[in-house]
Amino acid sequence: MGRRTQELGRFTDVALLVLVSLAEGQKHGYRMIQDIEEFSGTALEPGTLYGALMRLEERGWIEPVTSAERRKPYRITPSGQDALTEQLATLRRIEQAGARRTGVAWGLG
Template sequence: MDINYAKFLPLSEATFYVLAALREPLHGYALMQKVEAMSEGNVVIGPGTLYGAFAALEKQGLIEKLSEVERRKTYGLTDKGQLVLAEQVRRLAVMVRNGQFALSHLNAGEAA
């Protein structure tokens, strides 16, 4: 699958966690709880934000509605969503490596 990542990346922190949480199908409330737990409380998504994100991500083809039972909609990650998430993780890994390098050189300079 050929994807133009530029139109999807970088992901916002909330979108990143939504996609990461959807490695297993989840409904809205479970996803809100999972995002908060995965982010160690750094990202808290309310219902309005979440359902807006669901609509946008579904329109972009990154997630899909898998089922709907009594207003409880379960979503999952599409192949395209998985590729976009993987590219974001690759980009973040580069940032982390460079940040660690910069900090290690700052700390080495302070010790001198």
Template sequence: MARKSQELGRFTDVALLVLISLAEGQKHGYLMISDIEQFSGTSLEPGTLYGALMRLEERGWIEPVESAERRKPYRITGSGRDALREQLATLRRVEQAGVRRVAWGQA
């Protein structure tokens, strides 16, 4: 099935985890790492996270938020929410196909 947006390109798991975390509200890096580990069981290294943040910001899917603190918070943008919705819909289709095929293979 063709994607609606060709700009999605290769969508990494880390990018997906970051967008899911920020969909709940703005967060700085350390809080994202903790949140992602809590909801997904995935432990990210800071370098991995900040590389993903840079790529997501370049695509316009997240943006930094002004802060008086030393830590730099980010928030998801409207186009980031659209990209997340599209990717989650794709993952649902993949999951449903996998469940059907596993059940078929057991018959």
């Protein structure tokens, strides 16, 4: 008997989700939380998001954008874009290996 996805726990990396969100354009934290839930189905708590933002900023993968508003928007940096591209290529290799090994073909139903 197979386990349902929800029972397996979370398989997402918050940093990757943030980079994917910011690849579309600059966003403040609340908008990132909404966007990430929309495209991935992952509901992040603010503390989880802001911890990831701090780590990504320390790595130089994102940076704050000057804004007159109270909310602080961020954008992905060129090195963040490079890190995202590399991580997506790794995920693609993992997905392809998993599909080969399990016989799962995406898009077929």
